[in-house]
Amino acid sequence: MSEQNERLQTEISLLESMYPEQIQYHETAREVAYRSDEATFTLRLPAEYLASALPDVLSATRGRLDLREDLKQRIKLCEIGEEVLDSIVLAFNELVEDRAASVASEATSGEKQNRASEVIDKATIVVWLHHLLNTNKRKQALSPAAAVSGITKPGYPGVLIYSGPSKAVHEQVNDLKQLNWAAFQVRLESEEEWTFAHGVGVKEVEAMKDVVAEIGEARKEVFMEAMRMK
Structure with a gap:
């Protein structure tokens, strides 16, 4: 037993010299902190x-x-009968570094998912109306949530295009759908956000050619197909 105690005292002394500010040994309790x-x-x-x-x-x-539990698993890999305290300190520091890297990776992944969610959480909806003449309906069509942009075209047929945050776009379309319409058909739903020549907000235009001018040539074919004009 004396040889065992001597080995322990030597090991503790070496450990304290290696980590002078970090290691404490409580001899009575036989605890190493x-x-x-x-x-x-x-x-x-x-x-x-x-x-x-x-x-x-x-x-x-x-x-x-x-x-x-993680540290216990690391200690189980140590050799019984050998001085292992230094190895345990090294294993613990590696464990801490691994966990720190894991947390950082999860945070980065979460940020990427949030950014992806922000990209996906966009919508464009194109609505065909039998007609859009009523003054009150025209005002409502021009007054969505602030984040929504788009185009309205009154007359025969009526056209509504809204683009922006998905929730706000769907809320606008659903609110309008509750009104009394001769015909109200959602002709296109997309997860892409469209931009318009006039910029942000909703603008009323006079004719189909004005709608096309607003959405641009890149969207023209998609819009014409949605209106069933091809």
């Missing part, structure tokens, strides 16, 4: 340590993250 800038662990050394047992993990944390 390690603290870095962002993580800490506490081990209990069984009486059989350095003979037939490995250290027990009392606590291991990085911030609010509990790393006890």
Whole structure:
């Protein structure tokens, strides 16, 4: 036993010299505490340590993250009967770095998903109306949520085009759909956001050629097919 204690004292002294500000050994409790800038662990050394047992993990944390089970798994890989405290410190620091990288990766992934969601969360809806003549309906058609842009064309047939945040676009179309129409048909739904020659907001134009001028040549074919004019 004296040889075992001598080995332990030598190991602790070496560990304290390697990590002078980070290692504390409580001899009575046979506990080794390690603290870095962002993580800490506490081990209990069984009486059989350095003979037939490995250290027990009392606590291991990085911030609010509990790393006890992870550290226990690392310790199980250590050689019984050998001085392993230095190896445990190195394994713990690697574990902390791995978790930090994992958290950073998850955060980056979350940001990418949010950005992707923002891109997907756009919509363009084209509506064909039998006619759009009523003054009140024309005013309502021109007054969607502030984030929505588009085109309205009164007369026979009537045309509504709204583009912007998906929720706001669908709400505008659904609100208008509740009004009394001779015919109200959604002819096109897209997850792409369209831009218009006049910029933001909703503009009323006089004729189909004006609608095409607003949406541009790139959208002309799609619009004409939606209006069934091809």
